[in-house]
Amino acid sequence: MISKVFLDTCVLISASVYGSYKDLGIDIKHEFYTKTVPLFDIIKKHIDKRIGIITFTIEIQAVAVIAKVVAGELEEKVEETSDPELKAKLFESHTVFFDQCLAHLQENLSILQREPVLQTEKDRHYPEVSIMYNSLQDGARNLDINQLINANVTRRYRKTIRHEVYEQYKNRYKQLLNLKSEPVEESDKGILCEVICLLKIYQQTNPSIRMYLASTDYHFSPCNSEGEITKKIKEKFQIICDWPDKVATYLKSDGFT
């Protein structure tokens, strides 16, 4: 079985944002860092198979996001102080943390294959991706949990179990509800277009290839339960989106132990 994993920017960031200074007793890790470890372990172990892939867009975005967050935080802190000594300390501590994150990012990038994607090819898939998200967005807008309860729960029990059922539905449709409050970003659509392009290229030589998109972003990966967006992407484009630790499990069952 030939499998490829496209790593989303957020996964690269989760795997790179950590600070470890033994002498200082500092050991800080990104919230999702541990979820990325098994995936990176498999990719590293099977480096000759070129399982982990990214594009130039992902690489650029990862550096830009780390720089933006660090510089933004520094800006806030600097504005709060007029003490020149503290200002100097703030610049230095932010630089030290920033450098370490960038060093981790470089390490991670070194085991990933950077694939070229033609802009014209990417643009070709944009309408299809956009239409898919628009239709999901419409579905999210029209999603009315009260109406679902009324349609599925008999009147007799509605009052007593409404709260419980409401929570169940909320959980079931979490991905759509999330889409309602946080519409998909153009950068996410662009990433999906790139994954589609690469899958098409790989399929020319390996029609049975399995393509995963490892992401911690709800616009791709499921939240708790199986999500509508994830399902749609798989159905429409044959791309399996999931969290990095889940993708590691799938790779194991594909034979990458």
Place this chain on the structure above:
Amino acid sequence: MKHTTAQPIFNYINNMRSDLNGMETEGSIDSSFTIKIDKLDSEFTKMKQYWIDQKEVSVGSAFIFYSAMHNTKLILTKMKERFKNADKTGDNPGVACDSLLIMPIISEVYQKTAQAAEEKQRLNPFLPNEMLKLVSTLRTTARLVRLLPTPDEEVKETDKNQLRKTAVELDKKFVASNLLSDI
């Protein structure tokens, strides 16, 4: 710090490169080279302070150029340490050959930082990103030629409490931010 000092420093770096070339050819280091490293280091210290005090560009941009100077200084510190101990550690003339590989990048970093200092409000919007890439190249090359301090060595001079505080706050910020908006 005025930009008028940029050309003499640039020439000074070139002069250091010639010295290193000579050491490589002769197969032996000149221990007085550490004085030159110190002089360059003190210029970069001034440049670091310049970016901390700078009010004509955003803190975000100033941070990138500050960070470039900080990294360059780290490498010079390691270079000086290796020059000082070269005879004891069998690093003669190895350290001169390794330094020779990193000096062109240091020169490029300095040139771009000086350009940014001159442009200030008219700062080329691509320059901070170019600098980010250059610093990444600088660190990667420095690691390859053993001129990059270890993470623990890097924080030797850093205020430990401030670093701990910053690390905790940045960690929270990464979790809280909607990471990809406005990129």
